[in-house]
Amino acid sequence: MSNKWASLLAFVLPLGLIAGALISEYGFGLFPCEMCMWQRWPHYAAIVLGGLALVLNRSVMARPLTLLAALAILISGTIGGFHAGVEYGWWEGITSCASGFEQGLDAAQTLDAIMDAPIVRCDTAPWSVFGISLAGFNFLFSVFGAIIIFMMARSSKGA
Template sequence: MTSVQSRNAAYALALIVPAALMAGALISQYGFGLYPCEMCWWQRYPHVAAIVLAVLALTIRGKGAGDLAVILAAICIGASGLIGGFHAGVEYGWWEGITSCATMASGGNPLDAIMNAPIVRCDVAPWSLLGISLAGYNFLLSIGGAVLIFALLGKGRKGA
């Protein structure tokens, strides 16, 4: 793989990884009724920031500013992964969470929203595959994606 191909792959992954994970989270929520807890929301915010940064990187696409935006996107992706790792540890009972696991209320009458909101606990995994929860998969995919983005971008810069 040439240095240009490595940089292009880093730019692409900086958008694909958070976009795919956010799509999975939204499909889980709206398609399968797996409502997010407070820590699930915490994992989404860095992915949204990473998507914005990756789109910015693709539009400016210069070595300096574009690479900086990709680096910041990778940091955001990694941050979401670390939050996911902490959340998975709470779900598995390895440590206690730092939240009361409140649900989010939105729009309309606030009392109705609170009374009709599903109760979602942060310390209970609503779904798992092979013993790994959604937060655990976010940890694995986000940390792996961030490391790969840094490696590809480093290889692309080394050859330039």
């Protein structure tokens, strides 16, 4: 099996998960907490790494880039698993909450932005289906997707 398919999955999977996160945030008002944001950074890295692997498909760098993308996806999934455990009350998470507002405002505008900003708790799932939160879905898709990418890249070692 070609490393191209592994690279394609390493690019498309995090792209789809980030698109879903952004749609849920901007389309449905499900504002991310701090741990939600932590899950996004490895996906952004995986998008870049997977994209580079696709562009450099015939290069000796394609397979290592694909493996690094899979590792980044796995890291995001691991953070998602930890976050889901916090939401389900299995263990304690971080104690801070996250809210976003524009930078570069004067003091009065900053105070208004702080007062109007939604406070998002990391230990409460804002949405779930079948008892699985967004963090739980990130865990499932990312971990299993990373395993599939690793297996695909391994089987293409000689290709």
